[in-house]
Each structure stands twice: as structure tokens, then as C-alpha cells.
Amino acid sequence: MDRLLEILFTTDFAYSIFRVTTPILFAALGALISNRAGIVNIGLEGIMLTSALTGVLISAYTGSAWIGLIGAAAGGMLIAAILAFFTLELKTDIILGGIAINAFASGGTVFILYLLTGEKGTSSTLASKMLPNVDIPLIQDIPYLGLIVSGHHVLTYLSIAAAVLVYFLLKRTPLGLQIRAVGENPEAAQSVGVRVKRIRYIALVLSGLFASLGGAFMSMGYLSQFTRDMTAGRGWIALAAESMGRSTAVGTTLTSFLFGFAQALSNALQLLKIPSELIQTVPYLTTVIGLVIYAWRQTKKSQKGG
Numbered sequence: 001m002d003r004l005l006e007i008l009f010t011t012d013f014a015y016s017i018f019r020v021t022t023p024i025l026f027a028a029l030g031a032l033i034s035n036r037a038g039i040v041n042i043g044l045e046g047i048m049l050t051s052a053l054t055g056v057l058i059s060a061y062t063g064s065a066w067i068g069l070i071g072a073a074a075g076g077m078l079i080a081a082i083l084a085f086f087t088l089e090l091k092t093d094i095i096l097g098g099i100a101i102n103a104f105a106s107g108g109t110v111f112i113l114y115l116l117t118g119e120k121g122t123s124s125t126l127a128s129k130m131l132p133n134v135d136i137p138l139i140q141d142i143p144y145l146g147l148i149v150s151g152h153h154v155l156t157y158l159s160i161a162a163a164v165l166v167y168f169l170l171k172r173t174p175l176g177l178q179i180r181a182v183g184e185n186p187e188a189a190q191s192v193g194v195r196v197k198r199i200r201y202i203a204l205v206l207s208g209l210f211a212s213l214g215g216a217f218m219s220m221g222y223l224s225q226f227t228r229d230m231t232a233g234r235g236w237i238a239l240a241a242e243s244m245g246r247s248t249a250v251g252t253t254l255t256s257f258l259f260g261f262a263q264a265l266s267n268a269l270q271l272l273k274i275p276s277e278l279i280q281t282v283p284y285l286t287t288v289i290g291l292v293i294y295a296w297r298q299t300k301k302s303q304k305g306g
Contacts, residue, residue: 011147013268018148018156020267021260023048023222023231025159026214027238028245028256029166030207035247036170037203038183042098043083044211045235046105051076051215053109056128056226057116065129069216076212077205079105084204088197102235110228123219123226131155131220153221155213162210167249179203211235233284240287262286 027044034041041047054075059068083101086092110120117125131154140150170176181189182199190196214234219226237259244258245251266282 008265008268011144013264014148015152016264016267017257017260018152019222020263021257022153022156022159023214023217023234024238024241024259024263025163025253025256026155026217027211027235028241028252029159029162029249030210030214031239031242032166032245032247032249032252033170033179033210034203034207035242036183037179037200038186039087039094039200039204040098040239041080041083041204041207041211042095042239043079043101043235044098044207044238045231045233046098046101046103047076047079047208047211048215048218048231048235049102049105049109049229050079051212052219052230053113053123053226055216056123056126056219059129059220060123060126063129065131065220068129068220069131069213072216072220073209073212076208076215078208080204080208080211081201083208084201087204088200106229109226113226121228126225128225129220130224131216153217155217155221158213159217162213163249163253166210170249175199175202211238214238237284237287259286 027048030047031041031044051072055068055072057068058071059065062068079101083094083097086097087094113123114120117123119125133151134154134157136146136150140146168176170180178189178194178199179202181194182196182203186196189199215231218230218234223230238256241255241259242252244255245253262282262285269282
């Protein structure tokens with residue numbers, strides 16, 4: 001126990017929380033936007049995985065990490081647009097469509113990687129590029145705080161900025177008002193001239209954009225290559241974070257950090273020679289506990305309302 005406390009109360013552990021929260025926060029923000037428009041984007045995991053591979057491939061072939069990031073974002077938005085087309089135009093069930101995307105991405109990324117590199121597990125043969133870390137002037141020189149806050153990956157800072165952006169988007173902009181109106185009562189929104197289908201298209205594409213940034217971080221920040229199924233359930237954890245955050249930008253951000261803490265704790269426990277099978281359950285156990293608490297609170301609330 002003393003060894004565990006020594007690990008937890010270090011700047012390295014605090015630093016790692018920001019790092020591992022980044023992909024969860026991006027995906028959770030994507031889930032928030034689509035959910036507020038009345039559509040649950042189950043395909044976050046597949047979008048993240050596809051974008052992770054796309055970013056690696058494009059950065060390797062162009063020699064530019066930034067072009068790779070743009071390619072990853074475009075790939076995620078394309079997958080989300082395809083999901084939107086099948087859901088909104090062809091009336092496919094959104095849950096089945098999202099599951100199909102997740103299944104396709106899991107096997108499809110491996111197949112594409114094999115076609116291009118001959119590798120089935122990783123992209124280690126590709127000279128892919130990584131996006132840089134950023135040192136914050138002045139703050140980096142502050143004892144302790146500088147070691148925790150400064151020196152993170154550029155996408156980590158972008159994820160925090162994205163949380164602020166999504167808050168203002170949903171609360172302060174006409175588009176945000178329309179997204180919320182469509183999600184709460186699409187018939188009423190349509191009666192006052194809001195184009196429901198168009199707004200839901202936009203919401204799903206934005207959802208894909210944020211999820212793709214999380215995927216790009218996995219292969220161009222968290223690791224320096226693509227590996228099979230490297231998102232490891234983070235898309236599902238993001239859905240849980242959004243649900244526990246009660247579909248608000250602030251709540252979603254806080255619960256994303258909660259799950260990030262659980263993931264960082266799981267990584268820290270590996271230093272204590274605890275069986276890896278047990279360690280790997282920590283983030284998912286946290287997800288289950290969080291959802292149970294959330295469901296209990298919602299049930300209590302509905303009973304009081306009744």
C-alpha cells in the first residue's frame with residue numbers, strides 16, 4: 001500500500017492522467033454532440049480505430065504528421081457521414097449501423113495494413129510521424145505544476161480546448177440551439193423551420209471529427225505506430241463517460257477524467273507486480289460501477305417525478 005501511495009502522489013502519475021484521458025475525452029465529446037441531436041453514435045470505437053490507421057498511413061507516405069492528422073480527421077468524418085447516410089436516408093437502425101462500423105474497422109484495418117505493408121499486427125515497418133509535445137512558456141518553470149501541466153502532446157491541449165469549444169457550441173451558438181432542439185423534440189423543431197435531418201447530419205459528422213482526433217492521438221501520440229485493436233474499448237468508455245456526465249459538456253469532461261484516472265491507475269499498478277489480468281479490468285470495472293450509479297440515480301429521479 002505504501003508503494004502504491006508513493007506512485008499515486010507523484011507528478012508523473014498526475015501527468016499520465018492527462019495523457020490517457022485525451023482519447024476518451026475526444027470520443028466522449030463526439031458522443032455528446034450526436035446524443036444531444038437525438039442520435040447515439042455507437043460507432044465511436046470503429047471511427048477511432050480507422051482514424052488511427054489513416055493517420056499513420058498518410059503521415060508515412062507524405063512525411064508530414066500534420067497532413068496525417070488532417071487525413072485521420074477526414075477519414076473519421078467520412079465514416080460518420082456514411083453512418084449518417086445509412087441511418088437518416090436508408091433508415092438503418094443506428095445501433096446496428098454503429099456495431100457494423102465497429103466490426104468492419106476491427107477486421108478492415110488489419111486487412112488494409114496487410115495489403116499495404118504485409119504486416120498483420122503493427123505498422124512498425126512504416127516510417128510514420130508523430131505530432132509534437134508542447135512546452136508552455138512560464139508554466140513549465142513552475143515547480144511541480146510545470147511537470148504536470150506542461151510538456152503534453154499537442155492533441156492533449158486540443159482536447160481540453162475542444163471541451164470548452166463544445167460547451168460554447170451547445171450553449172451559445174444558433175447551431176448548438178438547433179442541435180439541442182432536434183434532440184429534445186424533433187417535431188417541434190421542424191415546425192419552426194429547423195431542418196432536422198441536416199442538423200443530425202452535422203452532429204454525426206462533428207461526432208466523427210472529435211472521435212477521429214482521439215484515434216489519431218492513439219497512433220500519433222500515445223504510441224508511435226498503429227497496432228491491432230489499439231483503441232481497446234475507449235470508444236465504449238467514452239459513451240459511458242457521456243452518459244454519466246448527463247449529456248453536458250462539463251459533466252462529460254469530468255467523467256472522462258475520472259475514467260482517465262482509472263486507466264492511469266491501471267498502468268501504475270503494473271509496477272506492483274499485480275497480475276496483469278486483474279489490472280486490465282480496472283478501467284472497465286470503473287465503467288460498470290459508474291453506469292450502475294448513474295442508472296440508480298436516474299431511477300430514483302424518475303420515481304420522485306412519478
